[in-house]
Amino acid sequence: MSFAHPHAGSYIMSLRERGDVELLAADPDSATAPAGELRGAALAEQLGVNYVATYDELLKSGLDAVIVCSENTRHRVGVELAAAAGAHVLCEKPLATEVADAEAMIAACSSAGVKLMTAFPVRFSPPFKALQDIIDKGHLGQIVGATGTNNGKVPIGANSWFIDPELAGGGALIDLAVHVADLLDALLGGATPAKVYAATNDILHVEKPEVTTETGGLVNILYTGGVVATIDSSWSQPDSAPNWGGVTLQVVGTNGVVDIDTSALHVGGFDQDKRQSFWLDYGANTTGELIEEFFSSIEEDRQPQPSGEVGLRTLQVVKAAQASAVSGDSVEL
DSSP: OOSOSTHHHHHHHHHHHHSSOOOEEEOGGGGGSOTTOOOHHHHHHHHTOEEESSHHHHHTTOOSEEEEOSOGGGHHHHHHHHHHTTOEEEEESSSOSSHHHHHHHHHHHHHHTOOEEEEOGGGGSHHHHHHHHHHHTTTTOSEEEEEEEEEEOOOOSTTGGGGOHHHHSSSHIIIIIHHHHHHHHHHTTTOOEEEEEEEEEOOTTTTOTTOOSOSEEEEEEEETTSOEEEEEEEOOSOTTOSSOEEEEEEEEETTEEEEEETTOSEEEEEETTTTEEEEEEOSOOHHHHHHHHHHHHHHTTSOOSSBHHHHHHHHHHHHHHHHHHHHSSOEEO
């Protein structure tokens, strides 16, 4: 449902590789996309996927599940339509841009008896899995603190809706902080944040007048169990960088400290002929593993992870951060 999010192409590639899926796409909001942006039937043809013009046609086709890849503020519409049609839902992050919308989406899927999963592929990265294993085996002791970063390129050009607060629901905070919030949610077993304090700025990319949201933000979280965490999220990766960006996480326990870089599995260098840097990822296909978890949860009739509830909790952190940045005070959840 929609080609707005750039991950739509990688979902299609991963689904096609399975060999047990029939694909159908609809991107009705492409009619209002900026001129020159490849969307709709033209992109479907390029990706080699069957296409219909409306969500109504899509959902009447008898499909089993959908992946919602629309602009952030349009997630609720897609999820509720899919739930009403009896289709299981994998929804791009953030689950929604308002807490009330996320709660309504969860309720709609629950009432319809369909699964709702939030798309957080970083959770499936090998470095994070290794960190989880270390913690699960007790090697780190009790977690007392964590520092995470998610720094990427400013999303202008194709998919420029990311810098439109009416469609994205904000700037760098809602785009990037949710990924680290999800990793913390997984490591802390869904622990409840008690207090959030955040500061943002728009210092980066002041030369680009089309960027009107915050371009950097620092979020401090105090969890009910006493764990203190910090999330550094910014569009600080230079346009000339060979990759989009990446997520790092440092976790401090009573027995030691572990640092991970989820983008570490790559080969990089400088291409002498092209006179530019290059970056080649290798290792696990996190998108494929995300989809496998979604499919398995349906087949095994269990809650997918990350669930819709995880999407809600991570959104609550970001909304508190946005409110704190405006007021200058900490926000209690």
